[in-house]
Amino acid sequence: MRTKQLSNSDFFISPVRFGSSAWEQSLAPIHRTLELLGRMSHTAATILSVVLVAVIAWFDYVTGDFSLALFYLVPVVLASWNAGPVSGWFIGVLSAAAWLVGDSALSHAYGHPLMPYWNAAMLALIYGIVAHLLSTLRRLQAELQERVERRTAWLAEVHHRVKNNLQIISSLLMLQAEKLSNAADKAVFDECRDRIYSMARLHEQLYSSGEFSDLDFPAHLREMAEMLVRSHTPQGCTLVLDVRADPVAVDLDTAVTLGLIANELLLNALKHGFSGCPAGNLTVELHGGNRNQMTVRDDGYGLPPGFDARKNAGLGLELVLGMTRQIRGEAKIENDPAGGTRTTIFFPSLLSSETAKTEPQPKPTYHD
Amino acid sequence: MTNARILIVEDEAITVSALKRELASLGYQVAATASTADEALNAVELHKPDLVLMDITLAGTVNGIVAAVAIRGNFHLPVVFLTAHADDGTMERAVAAGAFGYVLKPFSGPGLKAAIETALHKYQTEIESRRASTRAA
Numbered sequence: 001m002r003t004k005q006l007s008n009s010d011f012f013i014s015p016v017r018f019g020s021s022a023w024e025q026s027l028a029p030i031h032r033t034l035e036l037l038g039r040m041s042h043t044a045a046t047i048l049s050v051v052l053v054a055v056i057a058w059f060d061y062v063t064g065d066f067s068l069a070l071f072y073l074v075p076v077v078l079a080s081w082n083a084g085p086v087s088g089w090f091i092g093v094l095s096a097a098a099w100l101v102g103d104s105a106l107s108h109a110y111g112h113p114l115m116p117y118w119n120a121a122m123l124a125l126i127y128g129i130v131a132h133l134l135s136t137l138r139r140l141q142a143e144l145q146e147r148v149e150r151r152t153a154w155l156a157e158v159h160h161r162v163k164n165n166l167q168i169i170s171s172l173l174m175l176q177a178e179k180l181s182n183a184a185d186k187a188v189f190d191e192c193r194d195r196i197y198s199m200a201r202l203h204e205q206l207y208s209s210g211e212f213s214d215l216d217f218p219a220h221l222r223e224m225a226e227m228l229v230r231s232h233t234p235q236g237c238t239l240v241l242d243v244r245a246d247p248v249a250v251d252l253d254t255a256v257t258l259g260l261i262a263n264e265l266l267l268n269a270l271k272h273g274f275s276g277c278p279a280g281n282l283t284v285e286l287h288g289g290n291r292n293q294m295t296v297r298d299d300g301y302g303l304p305p306g307f308d309a310r311k312n313a314g315l316g317l318e319l320v321l322g323m324t325r326q327i328r329g330e331a332k333i334e335n336d337p338a339g340g341t342r343t344t345i346f347f348p349s350l351l352s353s354e355t356a357k358t359e360p361q362p363k364p365t366y367h368d
Numbered sequence: 369m370t371n372a373r374i375l376i377v378e379d380e381a382i383t384v385s386a387l388k389r390e391l392a393s394l395g396y397q398v399a400a401t402a403s404t405a406d407e408a409l410n411a412v413e414l415h416k417p418d419l420v421l422m423d424i425t426l427a428g429t430v431n432g433i434v435a436a437v438a439i440r441g442n443f444h445l446p447v448v449f450l451t452a453h454a455d456d457g458t459m460e461r462a463v464a465a466g467a468f469g470y471v472l473k474p475f476s477g478p479g480l481k482a483a484i485e486t487a488l489h490k491y492q493t494e495i496e497s498r499r500a501s502t503r504a505a
Contacts, residue, residue: 160452161452163472163474166473168382197476208454208455230478
């Protein structure tokens with residue numbers, strides 16, 4: 001049934017993009033013209049340059065005493081940019097010769113008979129230097145562009161491999177978990193897979209945005225919460241998830257750690273907060289300010305009486321406390337007055353964390 | 369549509385093993401597995417799956433997007449991409465190749481199921497509208 005030999009290049013889409021601002025839009029015709037000129041073959045560029053030299057020489061002759069020596073730079077630029085230094089030099093010398101012919105035809109009077117030849121030689125030298133500089137610039141530009149393209153392709157490959165490796169680790173955990181008979185043991189592996197998933201999504205967002213500063217942590221938080229609720233809502237329980245995330249700027253290191261903290265808190269709420277409940281509410285909030293804060297709140301069973309986070313912490317909570325310390329934050333774990341558990345992570349804003357990097361790390365405080 | 373028969377096209381053996389188990393736990397059957405575009409086309413011809421789950425980077429010289437176009441063109445089957453590529457360029461090429469879904473690695477069970485069910489539903493709707501237009505003609 002197959003009729004055609006396939007190749008990957010059949011489906012290559014060139015990623016040509018123009019800027020969207022009014023300023024960039026107004027420059028688009030110039031970009032297109034330069035692009036067209038840039039695509040011109042060496043021969044076509046040289047021939048066009050020779051024609052331009054002839055046209056300018058004719059104007060130079062017709063206008064008489066007005067000097068048009070500067071205009072010869074146009075064919076020189078065209079030839080050297082498109083056809084390289086040899087063509088550039090050739091057009092430069094040709095331009096100087098054309099200027100000399102025009103000058104001789106107009107019978108200008110000079111103090112010395114060799115003066116026009118000297119002037120023509122000077123012009124040829126100037127045109128030649130321009131040709132040399134421009135062709136060098138063009139070569140460097142092409143080399144730089146090639147290097148950037150190679151780096152971009154390499155970076156894309158690294159991102160791809162990172163994600164693929166995370167997939168393999170996640171797959172291995174899944175396959176290992178299958179050998180276990182105890183549901184609680186299996187759950188531990190599932191939790192590890194959730195952590196990997198959370199990190200992978202953040203990595204993906206970082207790559208999609210292309211800029212560390214454009215990292216959209218609120219979007220990541222929302223996506224992660226929705227995924228965890230979809231996959232970990234206890235059977236028979238109808239959960240309502242409410243995510244209220246302000247556009248808080250978070251650097252990459254903090255985002256990864258904060259994402260993992262949110263992952264642990266949400267898993268904790270889903271695992272222990274609602275089992276046996278027919279319905280429940282889970283709220284995630286992220287607010288900015290002098291000190292940013294992220295809150296995970298559920299209206300489930302709440303903390304057991306006499307709960308002490310420092311003494312009763314399981315692995316999840318231990319990780320939360322450790323990671324909070326890592327981002328120079330403070331964790332507040334308490335029973336919500338309306339019922340259920342509320343955990344708030346206070347952490348420094350991006351600006352204050354930059355200044356605090358050199359300062360000693362504060363000890364975290366816990367309110368149980 | 370549980371019990372749908374799915375062809376896995378993936379060149380990473382560990383991921384294939386995990387996918388087989390995940391799909392089984394979600395209620396699907398794995399019709400066959402393939403690691404290259406040519407194997408995928410042969411497997412489609414031989415096993416006639418309901419849906420193809422396709423990685424983009426495959427063993428061999430032909431990638432998953434090209435293989436998907438060939439499968440869509442010759443066998444009219446829905447293809448869902450399962451890939452680590454999250455860049456706009458690859459996604460645009462996948463859409464142009466007629467992708468019925470796009471799942472990013474590492475995958476989650478619910479995400480995979482949602483993509484497969486959406487693709488199967490979309491494919492069913494496509495078949496019905498094609499039948500209706502044939503009858504009308």
